[in-house]
Amino acid sequence: MNQTRQPLPLADACCAPLLRAPLSVGQAASLAGILKALADPTRLRLVSMVAAHDGDEACVCELTDPLGLTQPTISHHLKVLVDAGILSRDKRGKWAYYALVPGALDALSAVLSTSR
Amino acid sequence: MNQTRQPLPLADACCAPLLRAPLSVGQAASLAGILKALADPTRLRLVSMVAAHDGDEACVCELTDPLGLTQPTISHHLKVLVDAGILSRDKRGKWAYYALVPGALDALSAVLSTSR
DNA sequence: TGATCGCATCGACAGCCATCTATGCATGAG
DNA sequence: CTCATGCATAGATGGCTGTCGATGCGATCA
Numbered sequence: 001m002n003q004t005r006q007p008l009p010l011a012d013a014c015c016a017p018l019l020r021a022p023l024s025v026g027q028a029a030s031l032a033g034i035l036k037a038l039a040d041p042t043r044l045r046l047v048s049m050v051a052a053h054d055g056d057e058a059c060v061c062e063l064t065d066p067l068g069l070t071q072p073t074i075s076h077h078l079k080v081l082v083d084a085g086i087l088s089r090d091k092r093g094k095w096a097y098y099a100l101v102p103g104a105l106d107a108l109s110a111v112l113s114t115s116r
Numbered sequence: 117m118n119q120t121r122q123p124l125p126l127a128d129a130c131c132a133p134l135l136r137a138p139l140s141v142g143q144a145a146s147l148a149g150i151l152k153a154l155a156d157p158t159r160l161r162l163v164s165m166v167a168a169h170d171g172d173e174a175c176v177c178e179l180t181d182p183l184g185l186t187q188p189t190i191s192h193h194l195k196v197l198v199d200a201g202i203l204s205r206d207k208r209g210k211w212a213y214y215a216l217v218p219g220a221l222d223a224l225s226a227v228l229s230t231s232r
Numbered sequence: 233t234g235a236t237c238g239c240a241t242c243g244a245c246a247g248c249c250a251t252c253t254a255t256g257c258a259t260g261a262g
Numbered sequence: 263c264t265c266a267t268g269c270a271t272a273g274a275t276g277g278c279t280g281t282c283g284a285t286g287c288g289a290t291c292a
Contacts, residue, residue: 018160018163018164018167018221019163019164019167019168019216019221020167020168021164021168022161022164022165022168022182023160023161023164025157025161028157028158028160028161028164029157031157031160032154032155032156032157032160035151035154035155035160036152036155036156038148038151038155039148039151039152039154039155040148040152040279040280041141041144041145041147041148042144042280043148044134044139044144044147044148044151045138045139045141045144047134047135048134048135048137048138048139048144049138051134051135051136051230052135052136052137052138059238059239060238060239060240061237061238061239066138069280069281069282070281070282070283071238071239071240072239072240072241072242072281072282072283072284073280073281073282074239075239075240075241076240076241076280076281077280079240079241091239091288093238093289093290094237094238094239094288094289094290095238095239096238096239096240100135100230105134105135105228105229105230106228106229106230106231108228109225109226109228109229109230110225112221112222112224112225112228113221113222113225114167114216114221114222114225115222156249156250158250175268175269176268176269176270177267177268177269185250185251185252186251186252186253187268187269187270188251188252188253188254188269188270188271188272189250189251189252190269191269191270191271192250192251192270192271193250195270207258207269209259209260209268210258210259210260210267210268210269211259211268211269212268212269212270
């Protein structure tokens with residue numbers, strides 16, 4: 001739905017002094033974009049299922065049944081997570097394998113932490 | 117708009133093994149609720165402005181002008197953040213002072229971290 | 233080549249949400 | 263008591279979003 005999204009929204013929001021000084025408009029928008037991608041129960045479960053899966057990756061067919069949603073809906077959520085830079089997509093043969101982008105969640109965690 | 121919200125949504129989602137095992141439906145819903153409260157540029161800026169303010173608290177009148185939104189809109193966003201357990205409200209005289217709930221963002225940060 | 237499978241995209245629709253104006257409700261000043 | 267101030271709430275509205283069924287498209291298999 002939003003095709004003109006920046007490839008790595010976290011790049012602008014990363015290391016923002018969330019609790020030191022007021023966020024700029026751009027920083028707030030970037031950070032909100034990533035948080036919005038995660039702020040959905042289905043997408044959170046998708047992330048945790050991918051992360052906990054053997055080999056740290058999973059194809060769509062393995063994610064559809066446990067969530068009780070249709071395949072197009074799962075594909076939609078996965079696309080949102082990929083666009084936000086949280087998951088990566090690797091198509092091999094007929095299957096599309098999704099995996100966590102290393103460091104993506106850690107960067108988000110660091111931004112929200114008050115102790116550093 | 118949602119009056120029947122749990123007082124501390126993070127209590128259920130906290131310490132959830134986001135990256136170890138698939139999230140339960142309840143854990144995902146709780147965590148998504150907190151993330152949804154933060155996943156808005158205006159609310160992110162509000163949080164950072166409150167945290168960076170002298171005394172770590174601020175009243176509504178000090179937050180309205182810099183954001184360029186009307187006072188009812190700011191009050192609405194602040195209510196969302198209070199309901200999510202991120203900010204606290206303390207009414208003293210005619211003014212309502214908002215402050216960060218200690219540890220709220222740190223708990224969220226810990227859930228998202230992959231290193232522990 | 234034709235059939236099947238895995239997945240993405242499209243179009244539609246209902247529900248949610250951010251924002252506004254208008255209004256109510258305390259509190260403090262005079 | 264009366265009025266002004268600071269804030270919350272109510273109601274309305276336009277836009278966004280999660281979900282679906284239908285369909286398209288490449289890869290594999292017979």
